[in-house]
Amino acid sequence: MRFRATLIACLSLALLLAAGASAQESQPSEYQVKAAFLFNFAKFVEWPPESFAGATSPLVIGILGDSPFGGDLERTIQNKTINNRSIVIKQLHSLAEATNCQVLFISTSEKKRLAEIFDGLRGTSVLTVGETDRFTEAGGMINFVAEGNKIRFQINDAAAKGAGLKISSKLLSLASRPAR
Numbered sequence: 001m002r003f004r005a006t007l008i009a010c011l012s013l014a015l016l017l018a019a020g021a022s023a024q025e026s027q028p029s030e031y032q033v034k035a036a037f038l039f040n041f042a043k044f045v046e047w048p049p050e051s052f053a054g055a056t057s058p059l060v061i062g063i064l065g066d067s068p069f070g071g072d073l074e075r076t077i078q079n080k081t082i083n084n085r086s087i088v089i090k091q092l093h094s095l096a097e098a099t100n101c102q103v104l105f106i107s108t109s110e111k112k113r114l115a116e117i118f119d120g121l122r123g124t125s126v127l128t129v130g131e132t133d134r135f136t137e138a139g140g141m142i143n144f145v146a147e148g149n150k151i152r153f154q155i156n157d158a159a160a161k162g163a164g165l166k167i168s169s170k171l172l173s174l175a176s177r178p179a180r
Helices: 002-019 030-043 070-078 107-123 159-162 170-173
Strands: 059-064 085-092 101-106 127-130 143-148 150-153
Touching: 030 059, 030 070, 030 101, 030 127, 030 143, 030 150, 070 085, 070 107, 101 107, 107 127, 150 170
Parallel strands: 059 085, 059 101, 101 127, 127 143
Antiparallel strands: 143 150
């Protein structure tokens, strides 16, 4: 329970930092919050060693489809590392490129291609994150959902395990309504 409180405090701090915490901006935007979550998701996932080209290879966050982040994601990860790896953001233009990242944000512009995307990623250790209705039910791993005026997330741990990823039980405990 104590760790859960610490994790929530860390996520909250990350959200404040991502928002720039200026007096004029009392609330972070939706995509500042989602950018902070993406960064923090990567901290609580373990990839198989072969997911990286080498010991010093960066952790790559790919965006497939239209990016809703503007510069929010870049500002969130600027000068940060995860497990001594730098973080790189890549705007992807094809499914083939998506197999070369560790975290893949699948934009709502790709909603009609979800089955094709998940098929193309089969056998890879790519954490898929989206914000589309029924994303986790379709085979995605983490989906952003709105609950009132808050942004929450659902996790499909079976899909993550199937890709060789280990999601921390601490992150799993924070997910809303587990996917079936």
